[in-house]
Amino acid sequence: MPALEMTDVRKTYRSGDSEVVALDHASLTLGDDEILALVGPSGSGKTTLLSIAGGLLTPTEGSVVVGGEEISALDAKRLTRFRRERVGFVFQAVNLVPFLTARENLLVVAELGRRDGRAARRRADALLDELGLSDRAGSLPAQLSGGERQRVAIGRALMNEPALVLVDEPTSALDTKLGEQVMELITSEVKSRSTAAIIVTHDTRMTHYADRTIEITDGVLVA
Amino acid sequence: MRRAKLRFGMLACAVGLLVFLILFQQTLLGTLLGYFTGALENQSADVVVYNEEARQNLAGSLVTIDQLEAVGAVDGVAAVGPLGQGTFTVVAGGEERDAAVWGYRLGGPGEPTTLVEGRLPETDGEAVASAIDAAAGFDIGDEVTIAGTEVAITVVGLASDIRFSVQPVLFVSYETWQDVAGAANPDAPVLLPSAALVQAAGGVAPAALAERITASVEGVEALDRATAVASLPGVEAVNQSFALILLLAFVVVTLVVGFFFLIITVQKLPSLGLLKALGYSSAQLAWSVGLQVLAVSAGGVLVGGLLLAGASLASSESFPISADPALVLTTGAAVLGLAVVSSIGSLRRVARIDATAAVGRQHLGGLE
Ligand SMILES: Nc1ncnc2c1ncn2[C@@H]1O[C@H](COP(=O)(O)OP(=O)(O)O)[C@@H](O)[C@H]1O
Numbered sequence: 041m042p043a044l045e046m047t048d049v050r051k052t053y054r055s056g057d058s059e060v061v062a063l064d065h066a067s068l069t070l071g072d073d074e075i076l077a078l079v080g081p082s083g084s085g086k087t088t089l090l091s092i093a094g095g096l097l098t099p100t101e102g103s104v105v106v107g108g109e110e111i112s113a114l115d116a117k118r119l120t121r122f123r124r125e126r127v128g129f130v131f132q133a134v135n136l137v138p139f140l141t142a143r144e145n146l147l148v149v150a151e152l153g154r155r156d157g158r159a160a161r162r163r164a165d166a167l168l169d170e171l172g173l174s175d176r177a178g179s180l181p182a183q184l185s186g187g188e189r190q191r192v193a194i195g196r197a198l199m200n201e202p203a204l205v206l207v208d209e210p211t212s213a214l215d216t217k218l219g220e221q222v223m224e225l226i227t228s229e230v231k232s233r234s235t236a237a238i239i240v241t242h243d244t245r246m247t248h249y250a251d252r253t254i255e256i257t258d259g260v261l262v263a
Numbered sequence: 264m265r266r267a268k269l270r271f272g273m274l275a276c277a278v279g280l281l282v283f284l285i286l287f288q289q290t291l292l293g294t295l296l297g298y299f300t301g302a303l304e305n306q307s308a309d310v311v312v313y314n315e316e317a318r319q320n321l322a323g324s325l326v327t328i329d330q331l332e333a334v335g336a337v338d339g340v341a342a343v344g345p346l347g348q349g350t351f352t353v354v355a356g357g358e359e360r361d362a363a364v365w366g367y368r369l370g371g372p373g374e375p376t377t378l379v380e381g382r383l384p385e386t387d388g389e390a391v392a393s394a395i396d397a398a399a400g401f402d403i404g405d406e407v408t409i410a411g412t413e414v415a416i417t418v419v420g421l422a423s424d425i426r427f428s429v430q431p432v433l434f435v436s437y438e439t440w441q442d443v444a445g446a447a448n449p450d451a452p453v454l455l456p457s458a459a460l461v462q463a464a465g466g467v468a469p470a471a472l473a474e475r476i477t478a479s480v481e482g483v484e485a486l487d488r489a490t491a492v493a494s495l496p497g498v499e500a501v502n503q504s505f506a507l508i509l510l511l512a513f514v515v516v517t518l519v520v521g522f523f524f525l526i527i528t529v530q531k532l533p534s535l536g537l538l539k540a541l542g543y544s545s546a547q548l549a550w551s552v553g554l555q556v557l558a559v560s561a562g563g564v565l566v567g568g569l570l571l572a573g574a575s576l577a578s579s580e581s582f583p584i585s586a587d588p589a590l591v592l593t594t595g596a597a598v599l600g601l602a603v604v605s606s607i608g609s610l611r612r613v614a615r616i617d618a619t620a621a622v623g624r625q626h627l628g629g630l631e
């Protein structure tokens with residue numbers, strides 16, 4: 041079963057009187073352990089596509105099936121639950137809760153899924169360890185470097201064992217070397233879990249970490 | 264949420280101070296009003312009968328013996344007795360000062376109900392005094408004389424909260440009051456009681472009895488005890504001004520808590536948006552804010568209650584402040600309720616949080 045199947049998805053934003061078409065007739069199939077790089081310039085619709093795939097936005101038209109479940113018709117409550125249980129996000133902008141430590145930022149998602157607290161703590165510690173952050177577990181985001189913060193966000197995205205990981209421009213705030221390290225980390229973490237992932241970037245140098253690359257311009261996908 | 268302990272602690276303390284202010288004011292009001300009205304409040308008569316011209320003021324009231332008898336004949340009156348009341352200059356503990364003398368028929372309606380030490384007067388020349396003035400020459404065994412006369416009264420008992428118009432009070436026999444009033448004012452013609460005091464028969468509501476007395480006895484106005492206390496001159500004005508201050512304090516509590524949480528919420532909007540994107544429902548987020556509001560205000564009530572308890576320990580004998588747990592509880596409940604009301608703005612803001620806010624658009628147009 042594919043991890044994600046988008047068919048003829050269209051998304052328009054209303055801004056004032058005019059309509060912005062952010063995504064147009066986008067169709068995409070993602071294998072269940074495939075890593076896809078989505079490349080395109082700013083404003084091309086990358087974030088919009090990720091948001092629709094992750095149940096943060098509902099498409100104006102078209103169908104979105106994640107792990108066999110059609111999500112374009114779900115109501116807000118079901119979408120909230122879907123996001124919580126099925127998707128791991130690394131967002132472009134805000135990623136960490138500033139007043140929680142690295143470890144608490146991981147646990148914040150687990151609290152939601154009402155996992156057994158002890159198991160969740162063990163999982164959080166194991167993830168932090170894998171990400172090389174075990175000695176930063178008690179630090180607040182402000183005390184972490186950009187790369188460390190990005191790694192915490194990756195840990196948070198993997199915390200609930202999602203079937204689909206969505207990563208929005210993970211390297212844009214980092215220098216090339218750090219960016220490559222982070223990319224490598226994401227891809228190896230995702231691969232080792234046989235999880236599907238979409239990684240958005242506008243940096244074509246990063247695409248070799250992915251199994252496949254798709255380009256997007258002005259809301260249109262080009263394989 | 265968990266992290267900003269200092270800020271929340273400070274808010275709890277601020278709310279605590281306001282709660283303390285409210286509690287202190289209410290306690291102060293109770294004490295103050297008690298100083299004005301205690302003697303009337305803490306005596307045994309259910310109904311006080313004034314002359315209808317007196318406008319519910321003891322000082323301006325006289326009732327005739329005929330009226331006294333007519334009151335006694337009203338259905339539902341178990342006992343009636345005279346009350347002689349007046350302020351006199353007395354010599355107590357070697358010093359001259361004003362005191363209120365209350366004369367009632369010993370064993371009849373009008374005896375003090377809050378005796379804390381000693382006994383009630385049993386013969387003429389004996390008195391129960393206000394306990395708070397014991398040290399000022401009104402202690403048990405002390406002799407108080409009416410200035411410029413030979414009339415002497417011996418204190419045999421002390422009762423709490425029986426001051427009147429902020430003066431020491433002596434509860435004496437009606438005959439002793441007549442002696443005092445006659446000696447202090449030798450030219451006065453006949454001495455008439457200031458009011459009639461009535462004991463209601465079992466099962467008769469004082470308020471209804473008071474109405475019946477007013478209706479059936481010519482020239483009098485009867486009030487049940489509570490109404491009589493509330494109608495004393497000045498009581499309502501004091502009550503009203505305190506009510507206004509209280510209202511203000513409650514409004515301030517509401518605004519402080521409300522604004523604090525609105526600011527906190529607005530500051531946390533990005534985080535709350537992130538949590539929503541990660542799968543927290545609006546209800547969960549609103550609940551967490553609501554819990555914080557409750558925790559902070561409960562902390563505030565606790566601080567306020569402790570401060571009041573501290574104040575009551577530290578308060579002096581001449582101006583006692585007592586921490587009334589029921590007052591703390593009702594005020595606390597009111598503050599908690601208002602805090603929740605005040606946070607409605609924040610809760611609504613939380614409910615409107617857009618999950619896509621976390622997605623971020625700051626990279627648009629190449630901006631970083
Ligand atoms: N909430 C919104 N309201 C209006 N227009 C939006 C909104 N979000 C995105 N857009 C527009 O949609 C287009 C695609 O945006 P986005 O998906 O964020 O692009 P990218 O992530 O590739 O930079 C842009 O033209 C942007 O201005």
Ligand SMILES: [Mg+2]
Pocket residue numbers: 086087088132208626
């Ligand atoms: Mg984007």
